[in-house]
Amino acid sequence: MESSDLRKLGLKVTLPRIKILEILAASAVHLSAEDIYRQLLEHGEDIGLATVYRVLTQFEAASLVRRHHFEGGTAVFELNRGEHHDHIVCMDCGKVEEFLDCGIESRQLDVAKKLGFQVEEHNLILYGRCRRKNCPHRRTDS
Amino acid sequence: MESSDLRKLGLKVTLPRIKILEILAASAVHLSAEDIYRQLLEHGEDIGLATVYRVLTQFEAASLVRRHHFEGGTAVFELNRGEHHDHIVCMDCGKVEEFLDCGIESRQLDVAKKLGFQVEEHNLILYGRCRRKNCPHRRTDS
DNA sequence: TTTGCTGCAAATGCTTTGCATGTAG
C-alpha cells in the first residue's frame, strides 16, 4: 500500500491521490495530466483535472514523481522509482526509452566544476529514430 | 549585412526581420520573445509581439536561431552561430553558460546506438549554482 | 472540529491564428 508513503509526506490519504498513484504505478509509459485524467474517468472516478495537476505537483515536490518536458508543450509524469535515468525519444513513433551512462554523468560534474558550478540536477533528452521493424513511423498518440 | 541571409532563405527582407536579427546578434544572453519585443519598442520600432513570434519561428525553422526551454514556461532564443553547445543554468541568478564536451557528445551516440536509435538531436541542460562572489543569489530578471 | 482537500469555473501566461491592410520583389 502506498498510503503510508502519502502519510509520511504529510499528505492526507485521499481517493484522488491513491488512484493517481495507482495509475502511475501501473503504467509502463510516461503519462500527461490529461492521460491520467482520462484514465480516472474510464475507471469511473469523478476527479477533476485541476486536482490531477495539484496532486502531481505535490508528488513532484515530494520527489514521488518526476516531471518531464519532451517535445510539445505538454508535460509528462512518471513514478520516481529511485534510480536516476535519462531519456531517448523516437521522433517517429514517440517511443521513450530510459538509460543511464556513468560516463556521461561523471563528465557532467567535471564540466560544471570547471565552469565554477555545483550541479544540482540535469536534464538530458536524446531525440532520434528507433530503427525497428515495428516502428510505425508516425506517432499514434498514446 | 544579414539581408543576404534572409534572401537565401526565401524570406523577404523586411524591417522586423532585420531588426530582430540585429538584436539577437548584439545580445550576449538568451532572449525571450518578450525581451526582443521590449527592445524593439525601446529602439522606437513599431513591431507587434505576434510578428516577433512569427519571425522567430521562421528563423528557427531555417536554423538561423535556436529555441531553448529552460525553467519556466518561457522559451528563449539565441542566434545559431554554428558550433553546437549545451547549457548550464545557475539556479540562483539565472546566469547561463555554454559548454561543449566531446566525451559527452560521443557517449550519447554510443548509448543511442546500443539502444537501436540513431540520434538526430539532443537537449542537455545542467542546473546548478555558480559559486561566484557576484552571484546575486536571486534572479534579477534580465 | 479543524485543517487540509476537492470540484468547478474562471483566470493566467505564453504562443498562435484570422483577417484586413501594407509592402517587398
Added chain:
DNA sequence: CTACATGCAAAGCATTTGCAGCAAA
C-alpha cells in the same frame, strides 16, 4: 501587381487559482 508580411485582437492550450463545500485526522 502579386504574394507574402504585418499589426491587432481574438483564440488556443496547458496549467494554476479562487472559492465554497467536503472529508480525513
